[in-house]
Amino acid sequence: MAVAARLFDGKAAKARDVFLTLADGQLFIHDTEGALLGDWPVSELYDENRPTRDDELNLSLDHEDARLIITDVAFIDVLRRLCPHLHKRRGGPAGWWKPYLYWGGGAVVAVIVIFTVVLPLLAWQIAYLIPTETQAQIGQETRDIFIKAIAREDGTKAEAVVCRNPAAEAVLERLVTALAAADGEENPVRKITVVKTKQANAFALPGGQLMIFSGLFDISDHPNGFSAVLAHEIAHADHNHPMRLFVTNAGVATIFSLLLGDVSGGTLLATLGQMTVGSGYSRDFEREADRSAIERMQAAGYDISPMVPLMEKLAKQTPSSGFLSFLDSHPGFDERIETLRAAGKTGGAALSDEDWTTLRGYCG
Amino acid sequence: MSSDTGSVPVVDGREGGKSRGGEVGNGSDIFFEVSLKNLLIRLIKNKIFGLLTFGIYRFWGKTHIRRQLWQGVRIGGDSLEYRGTAKELFIGFLIAMIILVPILLVSSLVIQILSFATGNPAVNAIGQLAYFVLLYGFWQFARYRLWRYRLSRTAWRGIRFYLSGSAIRYALNVLLRSFVALVTLGWAYPWLQAYRLNYQLNNTHFGDGQFTYSGSTGDLYRLYWPAILIAQLVAVAAMVFVATSGAIDLSMEALMAAETGQVKTAKSGSGEGVVKLVLAGVILFATMTIFSFVTRIWEFRYLVGKTTFNGARFSSRLSVRSVLLIFAVMMGLMLVSLLVVGGFFGAIIYWQKAAAVVLPFVLFIFLLIGMDILYTLFLLVPIVRKICETTEIENLDVFEETAASSVNSPKYGEGFADAMDVGAF
Structure with missing residues (x-):
């Protein structure tokens, strides 16, 4: 039984009318004159149609371009039964995995080098090059955003939440001077803003701006706990961490958006990735600031150990992020408390009782 | 068809007196026939695997989609066949990452350093502009490479298409002409378009034959x-x-x-x-x-x-009305699905406040997947179908005289294009 079919030999676009016969596990292809054009082993036949069609087979023999188009439904059924992997995918040629290995390895190495070496180095360099005035401006604007947000929360005007208290300011200034690094600051603290709010927090912004949320005074039982937090933030400012983080995040965002392409939820994944990697950098910064804070407290002759109960209080207030902890910008509280405990008793009280009372009354 | 048809914006549907019924099955017909069910299943699979693999699956997903779409196009009774592999896309992407990431990172950072170091807003603006020009140039380059890759992986009757020409030359010319178009407030835009059509179409090959564009x-x-x-x-x-x-x-x-x-x-x-x-x-x-x-x-x-191939002529009766209708249907569907899905999730959040933490993420992913599926099934497919239906080929027989070309096709494809989101599917 010979079945009519069409053969595209991959060399010319003209279809050749051919006749097919099956014998000994081979598909014999004859032209209309009866000349043998090819014998394709049935075990090597694959259907290239995706999705498969009921009324057509588009057979290939190997990785070459020749195609055999069969539309005889009865013969299609015969071939479906005979060919073991007609509708499966043809395996790759020998050594198909090598480009994966070489280029994949290269890409992984490139990405790792970029994240661990190039980006931090560039961020440091750029943050260093940005003029002080620009940094101050960025810091100023960020500060104003925070003030506005808090004012909105309390339902008051921005001016109302910024505390002014000359006596307390003087105490704070003395404390900052005492906590300055022994060899002088590279990026000194230029401005401290104390904001009246129940939240307990303190952070450094670009351009030597420090912000203290007055809740921090209330939660600190001992002047040294507060002083240690202050030392930590001064260290951030000195190492220009806020600006470096700012630049790093921009770089990380670029890389992730390139890596993920147009995948659905790509933006989400990119943000997640950026948070993961970005917070990794920021955790390193926190560790550096913690170390520096201990050194500063020690140099000033202040005892850092009162920071331990303060940290424990903060830990209780902050809900654990559980499995999302890789997103945290700070190292775990346990780790930080451990570091502090290891430092032991490093000196005496940072402030007299009188000064501490003045400072705690910063916002009245 | 007469050589000047189309040079005047003819309101659609008037030219060409043939009835639709008369064209079907006459051998010179193009039509597009794809199973929406198969396509939908494939799209959903792609989205799920894409999310699970952080996007790496997209190369395999794209390849599957293309095989279905290409095969849906039948010219003179024979399907197109997409012969690209996911591996080529993936390796192309890796190569592009190794080249593109450092270039983009360094150039964007150099521009930032320059602008910040001088502290001059004018320098900053010029820097931003330079970066944009660089990206735009890359994008054009990537687009040309993408076309080359896709054509070289498209076969019909066992013969592959190909795009010759230099992607760099194309990108530079487009860059230059885009600039002029911008400066002249759009009046040089047709000049830019003329270059693009000329360069792309005249460099398009099928086997050893070449397309000619005479616009x-x-x-x-x-x-x-x-x-x-x-x-x-x-x-x-x-x-x-x-x-x-x-x-x-x-x-x-x-x-x-x-x-x-x-x-x-x-x-x-x-x-x-x-x-x-x-x-x-x-x-x-x-x-x-x-x-x-x-x-x-x-x-x-x-x-x-204006395009010919060794004596074969083409013509299109694609009507503004039919395409607008497809767009309108698509917009309507998007709006309705947005309202339905948004309302559904809104209701859940309203009744179950705790859900407000997780649900926005779910909603976001849901919408992204949904929109993509709507786009493919109700915009891309209908438009391709409409384009195929309204295209006629005169002298299709000359294609039979074409032999395979000996020109080498690109080894790896689309890396740059993928990294920069060029191309819809």
Whole structure:
């Protein structure tokens, strides 16, 4: 039984009318004159149609371009039964995995080098090059955003939440001077803003701006706990961490958006990735600031150990992020408390009782 | 068809007297037939695997989709076949990552360093512009490479297509002409389009045969001038309107008031200003969109009519109305699904406050997947189908005389294009 079919030999676009016969596990292809054009082993036949069609087979023999188009439904059924992997995918040629290995390895190495070496180095360099005035401006604007947000929360005007208290300011200034690094600051603290709010927090912004949320005074039982937090933030400012983080995040965002392409939820994944990697950098910064804070407290002759109960209080207030902890910008509280405990008793009280009372009354 | 058809923006459907029934099955017909069910299953699979593999699966997903779409196109009774592999896309992407990431990272950072180091806002602006130009150039380059890859992986009757020419030369020329088009407020745009069509189409091969495009810049001007003129008139009108009505001042005030939370103290009438401004923007955008849209369709008919292959001629009867209808249906479907899904999730959040933490993420992913599926099934497929239905080929037989070309096809494809989101599917 010979079945009519069409053969595209991959060399010319003209279809050749051919006749097919099956014998000994081979598909014999004859032209209309009866000349043998090819014998394709049935075990090597694959259907290239995706999705498969009921009324057509588009057979290939190997990785070459020749195609055999069969539309005889009865013969299609015969071939479906005979060919073991007609509708499966043809395996790759020998050594198909090598480009994966070489280029994949290269890409992984490139990405790792970029994240661990190039980006931090560039961020440091750029943050260093940005003029002080620009940094101050960025810091100023960020500060104003925070003030506005808090004012909105309390339902008051921005001016109302910024505390002014000359006596307390003087105490704070003395404390900052005492906590300055022994060899002088590279990026000194230029401005401290104390904001009246129940939240307990303190952070450094670009351009030597420090912000203290007055809740921090209330939660600190001992002047040294507060002083240690202050030392930590001064260290951030000195190492220009806020600006470096700012630049790093921009770089990380670029890389992730390139890596993920147009995948659905790509933006989400990119943000997640950026948070993961970005917070990794920021955790390193926190560790550096913690170390520096201990050194500063020690140099000033202040005892850092009162920071331990303060940290424990903060830990209780902050809900654990559980499995999302890789997103945290700070190292775990346990780790930080451990570091502090290891430092032991490093000196005496940072402030007299009188000064501490003045400072705690910063916002009245 | 006569050589000047299409040089005049003929309102659709009038040219070509053949009845639809007469064309089907006459051997010179193109049609597009794809199983929406298979496509939908494949799209959903792609999305799920894509999310699970952080996007790496997209190369395999794309390849599967293309095989289905390509196979759906039947020319003279024979399907196109997509012969690309996911591996080629993936390796292309890896190569692009190794080259592209350092280039983009370093250039963006160098620009930042330069602008910040001088502290001059003008330098900063020039730096941003330079970065944009670099990206735009890359994008054009990637687009050309993407076309080359896709054509070289497209086979019909056992013979592959191919795109010759230099992607760098193309990108530089487009860059130059885009700049001129920008400076002339759009009046050089047809000149840019003429270059693109000329370069791309005249470099397109099927086997050892080559396509020829014989369109002229003048004809494109004849197609484009209404759109350019109207866009500019609308832009000027909007500017005059905004300037005279003081809408900007008022809306700025409204914005400031909103920002400081002092809505009550804001001058009355500022809300009106915002409405006017938004209205002006909407009118401007809608007019430009519709006109560029209509012009695109005219241009498409024109370029098809001006393209020949060894004596085979092409013509398109693609009508503005049919494409607009497809878009309208698509927009309607999107709106409805947005409302339904948004309402559903909104209700859940309303009744179950705790869900507000996780649900927005779920909603976001859901919408992204949904929109993509809607786009493919109800915009891409209908438009391709419409294009195929309305295209005629005269002398299809000459294609049979084509032999395979000995030109090597690119080894790895699309890496740059993928990394920069060029290309829809």
